[in-house]
Each structure stands twice: as structure tokens, then as C-alpha cells.
Amino acid sequence: MRSSGDIRPTEDGSVVVLRDVTKVYRKGRVDVHALRGVSLEIASGDHVAITGPSGSGKTTLLNIIGGLEPVSGGRCIVNGRDLSRLNDHQLSVFRNRFVGFIFQSYNLLPELNAWQNVALPLLYAGVPARERYRKAMEALERLGLGERASHLPAELSGGEEQRVAIARALVVRPRLVLADEPTGNLDSRAQAEVLSYLKELHQTGATLVIATHNPDISDSARRVVRLSDGTVVSS
């Protein structure tokens, strides 16, 4: 399914279009409104930082854009497709080929070593084993982790883990990279490294959406979207 990997911006060139998106979590009898009508367009190749206080809905927003969570209301069109219209299989393929995720807490699979973690999306894309290894190693080496390839996540430092997570997000050369607090647990030096990788990535033409509290990261973004209590306060 090559098509889902191709960039299909809408007429005005936006790769992500959110229209009046709401997200309600039901927690017992209480409804938590994580997003209250967010409308947003992100142009292809853009570099957007999403900021806002804790609990403002940043992660929720990224999850929705990445097809990890359905909207409660409104529409989320990514790459010209309304995500709520995709079936589970199509969504899986979309996540696999089009989106690269960098999670707030790395989320490496602890039973797999570094290169196996990186190769995971390739596995799901049906890439042959030899090719998977080659590409995963290539990605790890680019992030300076060539010698760490056969280490388990538990044997890596937080910064290294995050770099493995970045390598995993980049290995399929996604057109849309969603990074949730990519520098959350890192010291300033590691932060700087991660930042430079993300910039490099952006230069290859990928669209970059980063949720962050870190002013360094939001400063380097071309555009900053501010969320507060589930609504966009400035963009």
C-alpha cells in the first residue's frame, strides 16, 4: 500500500487538518474533556511545536493525529484521509507507513534489544529480515548507537533509550513525525542531541509535530501552537 505512504496534502497544502475536534474521556461517571473543539491545519513539511500546561491535551492531540485514538467529535483529516473513516487495518497501515511516533516515555519493548526495537515497524511493513537488520543498524548508527545495537532497553541510559526510540520512529522514513516530550527526561546535553536529530529529520522533508514544555524546542519550531484546557489559545 504505497499510497498511504505518499504525501497527499489537501488543496491548500495542509497534511493535517483538524476541524472542531473534541475528545472526551469517560472516567467512571465523570467526563474528562481533554480537547474542546480544536481546529488546526499543519502544512506539509512544517515544524510545529505544541505547548501548554500539563493536562492541557497535548498528548491527546498527537494521539488523535497519529491515529492512536479516535475523536469524540469533529474531523481529523491526515494526508487527505478522514481517520475516522479508516478501518482498523487501514489505520494500522497508516500508522506504520506514514507516521513516526516518539513517545513521552520512550516505550521501548523491554524484551527486544535496541536494533530489534528499531526494526519493529519494518517487521510490520513486511520488510525481509536481512533488510530490516541493515536498516535498523543504519538508523542506530546515524544516532550514534551502533555499538549499543544488541543491548536491551534496561541496559541503556535514558538518553540512549530516547535515541533508540527516535531511530525507531525514523527507520521507516515517515512523512509525519509526532514527538511527545522527546526531551522530557533528558539532561541539557542529551536534549541538544535529540534536538539536532529532529532538525535533521525535518530537513529531509518530514512534517514535524512536537509536544513539549521545553522552550528550547518550541523556540526552534517554525510555528508554535498553544493549548490550554483542551482548546487552542494561540497558533
Added chain:
Amino acid sequence: MIARRSRPPGRLGLPLPHFLTWVCFLVSAALLVTALGVEGGMKGRLEEAVAEAPADVFEVFREGTRSRVLGDLVLIEGCYQFPLSVRELLQELPSLAGVAAQGIGPTAPAVRTKRFEKEPFMTTQEALDFLPVTPDYFAVRGIPLAAGRSFTTSEARDGAPVAVVGCHGHWWPQQTHPGDPPETVKISPDDLKAHEFVPGDTLTFRLEATSSREYTFTIVGTLPETGDLGVDGYVFVPIGALPHVDEPEEGRGGFRFWCQPHGGELERAMADVQAALEEYNGPDGLVRCMPSRISQFVFRTLSKTSAAGLLAISGLALLVLAGNLVALLMLHVVNNSPGIGVRRSLGAPALAVFGEVALAALRLAALPSLLGLLAGAALSPWTGRLLGESVRPGLLSLTLSAGAVLAATLLAALYPASLAVSLPPGRVMRGALPLAIGRPFWVDPRTFIVLLLVAVGVGAVVTAAGVGRGVDAGIEAYLAGVGEGVVEVKTPQPGMGLAPGAPSAGPAAPLPIDDRLLARLAGLSGVEASTLALSMPATVAPGGPSGEGGPAVTAWVAGVSPGYMQVWDLRLSGGRWLEEADQDSPVAVVGHSLARQLGIEGSEAPAELVIGGTTFTVVGWLEPRQSGVLDFAVDRDNAVFIPHRSLTLIEDSRYQVTSLAIFLRAADRDGAGLADEVTRFLRDRYPGHTLPQVRQPAGDLSQAQLMQRRTYRVFTLLGGLVLAMAVVGLVNLFFLRTSEMRRQIGVRRALGATLRRIVLRHMAEGAVLGTAGGALGVMGSWVVLSATGRALDWPVVLSAPWIGGAAALALAAGILGGLVPTLSICRQPPGGLIRGRTPL
């Protein structure tokens, strides 16, 4: 990081596994109570069966020795070819622990016929048989004296010349049937009746060997006519009163012991007597042991295996339960690992951790166990009906069951607790215990547990079905050997109905079992074949020029009519069977072992046998008895069959017929129907007679077969219950594992893993687990089946449909276990799964 979520107090892990384990506790407790209750019921049932069962099946076959159990009386009779001192044995037997009293009568072969002149009543000489007996002989056999008394202890000790006289008249003299023309074929004069003797009379006689010397005995008692009790016509004297009578010639002879065990401890008495005999007989003497009354055997074997089976199944259920609980408690420990770690680092001992885990387990176990115990007890009448047994759970079974459940619960807490204790507190605190996370399923210790559970479940079903089939096949083989359709007509057994205090036989004359009756019964519509069978032990030696000087052995001589072969399905290995035309001729067919012993096995030249001084021509040889075939009439391998009228040719009056019966083979194997028909016929045709006993030797077996079939069907169902519990364990494991792995599943989904891919993977894990468990279970049950089959002499039957069914169920459970929880998790959006929250 393990985040704790508020849970209802007392709940272990997820609601579904918690609930399922709860149910398992209920079921196991109920099963245990029932199993322990049933055992009590079976014991009662066994006692009833023993009390009711007809008492005439041989207990032990020995070379020339057999014993019978007659109610609470043991008769050991036979012939011996070993240096046996009857007196020595006599002195020994009463000292045996299990034997309360014993009478002994070396039967005819040990007793030489003595000639005597009875004066003043008789001038003619007559042969009388003397039986040396102990004073309590009559009491032991339950024969009340008609007049006078038995010997006193001092008379017995001194061998005083005193005698008790039995009523004269043998079974052999024919009597007229009512309505038949008067025709009496009597060998001995009928004018010498015991009642003509009065206690105080004297009996004077000469022994042939010392004809110059006269013996005078004082008659102290007389016996009534007893019919077939084997005492009529004998003169009973104290042991030692006639030394020549006591000591057999050449260490060869016959004997009978009647033993009355202490307080009905039949088995013990049997064992003691047999041990004593074995000492004389030597190790080679024992040919084979046979069950005592078949019903007793079957009921005993069945009830023992049933009780054992039920207990085994409940034990397995408990095991499965414990396995389930272990998996659940491991989750509990994982969930509480921060708390445990903190407490450990504050100095809490390992015991405290165990206590905490055990408490959690007990909180789960308490209510369902209690309910299960009560339900098991309350439902006992119903389960009793289902099992065909009386189920009587008493306080003891309730206590034992409760104890077993408690023990299983506490044991289950051990492993999870040790898991938490084995790691340094610091690591436990940081939640280093997650089990599924970071481990492939085959490394997860719970996988191993569940594997065993499934194996146990599948094994339970396959074993129960296999044992049932095996026992069934065993009984089937017996039935085939016994001849399902054979009906036996014989005189009531000695010792039954003539017990001391019971009214004596009374005026009703026993209906003789003879040719005439045979002819009448053979004419009944349901009869396919019929025969008369008389048997007695006698010395048999090869005769003729070829057999000069061959060994003499003691064997069973059976006088039969030609139909015997068909009735008992005998097969010839050579020659021919007895025919109508043989009537009074001295011809014989020899059994396999006997022929070999005598060295006339399959000989081409016409062989000859000398039985009691008469030469018989061997016309046929029998095939050996097949394994599993029971001989109810005569041990065919060690018998020589002659036409029953030819028995009169055997001149030696030392030999006495010990059993007499008519056997009928029913058409269409309908033995029960024929037995009814015969009973009806006898009742209508011979009113006012003491009627013979009519029974089916195989009847108890058929009944036992029905009973065992039902029992094992229930067992297999219960095995299924264990399997169901194992399946619960498997599903539980997958629920726990999958929910532990939510986050990883979420990550995989986020990276593009399709639903199908993840579900398939988990289903494959389940399938592997189910298949491996099933295979393990089948292998285990094969081991158990071969062991029990060999130990209890049953065929090992691995029942393919049950194996298939159980394995398929295990596989299906594995697949479902992989599918259901995974699907339910994958239905949630991956975003929710990933968000740092473990759901446990």
C-alpha cells in the same frame, strides 16, 4: 512502573479470573466432600454386597487345593501331594490368629474304608467312612445335632473312642421325583439311618488291616439328614482315635478344613490358613489365585478403584485449583510489589510477606470453599443417585475436605511469596516483578503452571475414560470366559440355612439333582445346551503299557454329560469329546495341564488313565484355558472329564463327590431370562420340595459391568470438570498476561502492527500451550494407565475419541484463551493502552 488502582477489597487481580477461581474453589470443595463421602458409602455398599452375595465361588486354586467362602465360613479342600501331616496341621490351625474354630475332615482319600459289623442291629458288613474332626466341627459348619452331643475337649485330646454318626445315605442313590414311577437306584441299604442309633449305643467294627482286632466306639451324638452337606453317612471320631485313619499314605491324600473366622474377619483367616498351607505346600504349589465370590471381588475391586478414582479426581481438581491460585497470587504480588518492597526494606520478615499473600488467598478462598463444602454435603443424595452409590459425607469428610482446601490454598501462596522475597527489596519496590512484561510466554513461570494444569485436565479425562474402558474390557473378557448365558442349578450351600439355632431342613425333601431333573430342565424353551456336572478330587495316574510307573497326581475328576463342552465352551486340542454312547464306559478327556503332568499330552497312541483303580481310555485333550476365562464349575486345566455315570466305575470309595450341579446355557445369552424360567418351573413342578439354588455365575459380573460403566462415565465427566478448571486456569493466565502487556500491545499497534497480527500471535501461543499440555496429559495418562493396568490386570485402553475430545478442548481453550483477552484489549485505541498507566 506499577501504578495501583483502587480495587474492591479482597479481589485478586482482574474480575473475571477472580470470579473463575472463586468458582473453582466452590467446585473443588464440593467434589472433595462428595469423594470422601462416597468412599464411606462404598464401604457400606460393599458390606451389603458381601452379605447378600451368593457364596460359592472359589477363592484360591492351588495345585490340588482350593478353598471356598461360604458366608462367613471358609472351606479349604483338596488333595495334596506333599508330606502333609494332617494332625500337625490340625494342631497348628486353631492357633492361627484369624481362625476362631475349625473342624477338619480329611476327606475320603485320606481315609481308608473300614469294614465293620454293627451289632446287635446288623449282621451284614458295611463300608463306613470315618472322619476325624475337632469337637467344634458341627458348630463351625452350622449343623445342629439331631440328638446327643459332640465330643468334649478331653475326649478330643485323648482320642477317646467316641463317635457322632451322620445320617446314612449318599447323594448318589437316586430318588423318585414326585409323580414319577417309583424307581429307586440305591447303592447302599437305606435301613441304616442315623436316627436308628441312639446316643449311648456302641459301634463295633474291625479294621480290614487288623481284622483280628475289634474296635468299639460309643456313639455320643447323631446328625440329621442334611442333603448335600457332605456329612451324611459318615462316622465322626476324635482326631487320634483311629491313628491309621489320620495318617495318609505316601504323603498323598485329601483334606477339608472348615474355618470360622474371628468376628467375620474372613480375609485374615483366609490369609492365615493359606499361609499355613503354603508352608506345607511349598512355593511351587500355588498355581494361581482367583477371586473369591466373584461379586465380592468385583464390588471390592470396583469400589476400591471408584473411591480411589474419585479421590484422585478431587485431588487433581485441588491441584488445578492451586495452580490457578498461584497464577492469581503472582499477579497480586506484582500489584503489591511496591508495598512489599517498602515493608521489606523496613525490616519485615519473609514470613510477613507470606502471611500477607496467604491472607489474600484465604480471603478469596473462604466463602466459596465453605459454600462448596455445604453444597457437596447438601447435594449428597443427588450425587449418590448419579454415582449409583450412597454418598454419606460425615463430619470427618467435611473436616478433611476443608483441611485439604486450606492446605492447597496455603501451599499456593508459597511460590508467589517466595518470588517477592527472593528479590532485593529495592528492586521489588521499583516493581521489578512484572511477569509478562519483558518475558516471552515460554519463560513466564505461570506458563509452566498452566501447562501442567492443562496436562492434568486432559490427563484426568483420558485416564478416567481409559481406566473405565480397561475395566470394562477386563470384565468383558471374564464374561466371555464365564459364559454369560450359563445358569447353574445346585443344592443350597452348606452352612447357609442350617446355621445353629435356625430350623433344620425340616420335612421338605431336597430335590435331587440328577439326570431326570436335567432332562426336564433341558426341555425348557430357553435352553441351548445343558449338562450335569459332578466333581471330586481323586488320584489319577497314567495307565497302560506306555504309562507304567508314571507319576500319580491328584486332580479333579468331573463326571459330566455330553452337553458340558457346549455349555462351558471347551475346546479340544485333539481327539474327541464325550458322547451319549459313552454313558457308562471308562473314557476320559483330559485337561491341558493335567495331560502334561501325566505325560500323556497329545499322545497319538490311545493313552490310559487310572482313576481310583479303574482304567479309563483317554479319547480327547483340551486346549488350555485362555487368560481371563473363569472356570465356575471345574478347573478345566487340571481336570479329567468322564461320563457322569462312569463315576460309579471308580470303585475306590475314598473318593467323595464334592460338588453337584446342573449347568444350562441359555439361548441368545439371556441368562437372566432362563434363570427366571427355571425358577418358575421348579416352583410349579415341585411344590413342597426344598428347591435347588438357581443362579447365573456371570450375573454378578454383568451387574458389576453395568455399575462400573456408569461409574466411569461419571468419572470421565468429573475429569471433564477438572479439565474445565484447567481451562479456566489457561484463560486466567491469558487474561493476566494480556492485561500486563497492554502497554506493549499499544506500542506495537502504534508502530503499525495490525490487529490480526497480534491476535494471531497470542492465539498461536495459546494453541502451543493447549497442544503441549494436551500431549503431556495424554502421555501422563498413558503412563498411569499402563501402570494401573499392569497392577490390576486390566487391558490398557487409550480411548481415541476421548483423547481427541480432550486434546481438542485443550487446543480450543488455548486458542480462545489467546483470542478473547487479546481482542478485548485490542479493541481499545492504542493511545489509551500506551499512556503510562498499567491497568492492574
